Amino acid sequence: MDPHDAVFKALADPTRREILDLLFAQDGRSVGELCEAFDDRMSRFGVMKHLSVLAEADLVVAVKDGRTKRLHLNPVPIEQVANRWISKYAARFTSALVGLQEHLEHPPTARGQSEGSAS
Template sequence: MDPQDAVFRALADPTRREVLDLLFEQDGRTVGEVCEGFADRMSRFGVMKHLAVLEEADLVVAVRDGRSKRLHLNPVPIEQVANRWISKYAARFTSALEALRQHVEDAPGEGTA
């Protein structure tokens, strides 16, 4: 599987995006702390499945800390997706907006004497 495919697959699920948001707020949470954030709606096993998908996409890195694992957000794959996909398509629109701005600024104003 292409690494970017894994990132898109991971980001497609709202629960996984919520896990990433938790790690953005406080990086280095333990697996137990992340599971606590979903205790009202999901089992620990369910959260672990989501974490496995995030780790497979390299969006989360687990580091052993004694008997527990600390989870760290890895923003690099998201940046790579943004550079590859979002920036490429946004450039065309920003160029068009810049041309429009230039046209409006260069056009003679209406109603001015």
């Protein structure tokens, strides 16, 4: 299985994206702190299932701190997906925009007229 598949699977769920956002805002939260953020919507078991999917994708890394497990965001897999998938498609788009800008700033008729009037 492609390692990017696990990242796409993890990012496909809005709850998992919310967990990543919480860790982005304050890295090193405990499991209990994350569960508190979802108290009104989900059980501890539900949060733990989401955390296991994020851990499988290597988006969340757990570090033991005494009896507490601290969770840390690992943005590297997201960057790898962006480099592999997003940037290659964005390159064509940005190249087209640069070409459009060149065309608008230096239209072919303007170049021909200015060259012809200079003689």
